Amino acid sequence: MTRVLVVNAGSSSLKLRLLGADDTVERSAEDLAEVRDWPAPDAVGHRIVHGGTRFTDPVLVDPDVRTALDELTALAPLHQPKSLDGLDAVSELYPDVPAVACFDTAFHTTIPDAAATYAIPAQWRERYAIRRYGFHGLSHAGCSRRVAELTGARRIVTAHLGAGASLCAVLDGRSVDTTMGFTPLEGLVMATRSGSVDPGLVLWLTEHEGLSPHEVAETLEKRSGLLALAGTADLREIDADSLAMQVYVHRIAASVASMAVSAGGLEALAFTGGVGENAAVVRTKVAERLAFLGVAVDDDGTTDGEVTARDAAVRTLVVPAREDLEIARGTRAALHVHGGR
Incomplete structure (x- = not known):
């Protein structure tokens, strides 16, 4: 085949x-x-x-x-x-x-229970299969594999930044944590999605403001994120020193540090996706916030390659998103299991 x-x-x-x-x-x-x-x-x-x-x-x-x-x-x-x-x-x-x-969820099935379990009643978790599933797994899998090939790193954090955005902690080629959860709404600030918010806020909006669950969901999915902060969902149109950029970078950097905890350290940080590959300003600002972990970049705006600054303890790379390669790889593997059909 x-x-x-x-x-x-x-x-x-x-x-x-x-x-x-x-x-x-x-x-x-x-x-x-x-x-x-x-x-x-x-x-x-x-x-x-x-x-x-x-x-x-x-x-x-x-x-x-x-x-x-x-x-x-x-x-x-x-x-x-x-x-x-x-x-x-x-x-x-x-x-x-x-x-x-x-x-997209398959790569994250290796996440340990400690990272995948919500602290809610067991009957909810079991009846409704509620857990942190994670998404963008095809991108994270392909990106982390490429980083390991290039650097030999075992402890990797991959940052898939696009209209949707998530991070993944990868240890020895396996996902051990990620920022998205039961739905793709959890985690980072995205183009039109809010990312994580206090669940009490959702309850407050429904109980005190009379908003329906559908209205809240539609707003958090389609009218929040960068669009709500800056009036545009296009990061290229957002000023580098604006509040929107500060919030966006803060959430990414804080979450990278969290992912590093799950991976037991950080040897390599990789940016992928439309924003991750093309927004050098985001990479630079995130690296500045992560200097205490040994991250530093000398970023000339490359869309494919290493941007690690001299003497930095953590290697930082830009890896083009190639979900197609990961899908083709998985397709061939599945057909091999079924006797080459």
């Missing part, structure tokens, strides 16, 4: 890449109609946001799996339907080509 069509369906975008046997990008598009003129793939790999507790590795999609994925929609109502729409559309186009689901 050589050629893999990678389908990455986000909440507001669709990215399609056809990768050859050596992972060379043969075709790329953002419209499914274009795929009809491409060479037929040997397999299709899909990014699926949520795998719940059942799916901890890439899996060949069959009717049972497809039904199970649909049942997980309640855990990621903004993202899962788009992923499944992409799965169905491409499966209709290539009905005889095996499809593999690769999960």
Whole structure:
């Protein structure tokens, strides 16, 4: 099996890449109609946001799996339907080509119970499968693997910064903590998402201001974050010394320090994602806040490479996000398990 069509369906975008046997990008598009003129793939790999507790590795999609994925929609109502729409559309186009689901939550299933468990009644945790799942796992897995190859580091923190944003603590190639939790709303300040807020605030808004749970959720998801702080969700339009930038950087730096605790130290820090790769000002400001951990950068604005300052104890890198490579890797592994189908 050589050629893999990678389908990455986000909440507001669709990215399609056809990768050859050596992972060379043969075709790329953002419209499914274009795929009809491409060479037929040997397999299709899909990014699926949520795998719940059942799916901890890439899996060949069959009717049972497809039904199970649909049942997980309640855990990621903004993202899962788009992923499944992409799965169905491409499966209709290539009905005889095996499809593999690769999960954003899977990389984080190795997080220890101490980091994954919420301090809420056991009956809630068990009945509703409530735990810290984490997301962006495909990006964190690929990024941390690349950092380990380049540096030999064992204790790594990866920062996936884009419209959505999260950090991951990686120890010896395994996720041991992350900033997103039961939903992708927890953690860092994002483009339109608030990140972590006091749960008491949510209760106060519903009880004292009469806002419905739906109104609160919509506001925290779509009208908060950088948009609420600066009037724009585009970091490129935000002044480097503004309150919005200060809040954004503060949350990232504080969370990197927290992730370092989970990893038992910090040997390498890697930035990836649209902001992580392109916003040198963010990397520099975060590094300044983390000087006490040995982080220092000499950042010339590179979008791919090392930016570690001379004599810094922690190596800092910029790694292009290549979720497509991680999906192709997972797709081939899943098909190998199923006898090369």
